[in-house]
Amino acid sequence: MTRLKSRLTYANVTASIALFVALGGSSYAALSLPRNSVGTNQIRTGAVGSSEIRNHSVALRDMSSGAQRALRGAIGPAGPAGPTGPPAxxxxxxxxxxxxxxxxxxxxxxxxxxxxxxxxxxxxxxxxxxxxxxxxxxxxxxxxxxxxxxxxxxxxxxxxxxxxxxxxxxxxxxxxxxx
Structure with a gap:
């Protein structure tokens, strides 16, 4: 016990308390927040980038209509006219x-x-x-x-x-x- 008392310093005690508070807060968030409770209001603009999104997980329907229009290519030339004739x-x-x-x-x-x-x-x-x-x-x-x-x-x-x-x-x- 004497050995332990000699190592107890203000810095060690403060660091230990900070560690317990940090671990306890994230454990509380993981256990008490409902699934899918983080939405657009909780995420800062620019906080999520391509490195945080799994490949092939965003579908076209998930994008805004403006993003969908930006992905459309140019309209190609018209194809040749089909055969004409009287109706059968x-x-x-x-x-x-x-x-x-x-x-x-x-x-x-x-x-x-x-x-x-x-x-x-x-x-x-x-x-x-x-x-x-x-x-x-x-x-x-x-x-x-x-x-x-x-x-x-x-x-x-x-x-x-x-x-x-x-x-x-x-x-x-x-x-x-x-x-």
Whole structure:
């Protein structure tokens, strides 16, 4: 004990007290402050630099809109124009089972005599076009199972609809002309 008393000086006591206070304060901060409690109000301007930020930890969405605009490069030259031409589907028509033209670009047509037989005419010639039809409702009703065939007959398109058994039947359909 005598040996310890001989080393007790004002400087040693003050240094020891300062050490305990410093360690105690940082321990208190580490244990009592809630997670993520340090925000922009607690950080001085310029206190955080690139050496304190982990690489790849800042995303574009974390930056201000001004910083995002500064990162954008110059707009490059426009690319070459794409090919031009007429649209693939030139004409269409929706036809009811009774032969009424509901909506589309047909100029005339309707039921042509026997059950399930229809003709549809468009303003432009269709002889060099592809024609396709599908059974389809003209409103919210369900169309029964069946099939539909098409043919180009001079300036008109012939359509024949059949029920599931293969017998001609008056069924609504959608017609598309692609040139």
């Amino acid at each position: 589907a030139r004409d269409f028509e929706v036809v009811s089972g009774a032969g009424a033209l509901i909506r589309g670009t047909a100029v005339s047509g309707g039921r042509a005599g026997s059950p399930g037989t229809y003709t549809v005419a468009f303003a432009a010639p269709t002889t060099a076009c592809a024609v396709t039809a599908s059974l389809g409702s003209t409103d919210a009703t369900v169309v029964p199972a069946g099939r539909v065939t098409t043919s180009v007959q001079g300036g008109m398109i012939g359509v024949q609809t059949y029920d599931a058994a293969g017998a001609p039947a008056d069924l609504p359909f959608n017609l598309i002309v692609a040139c």
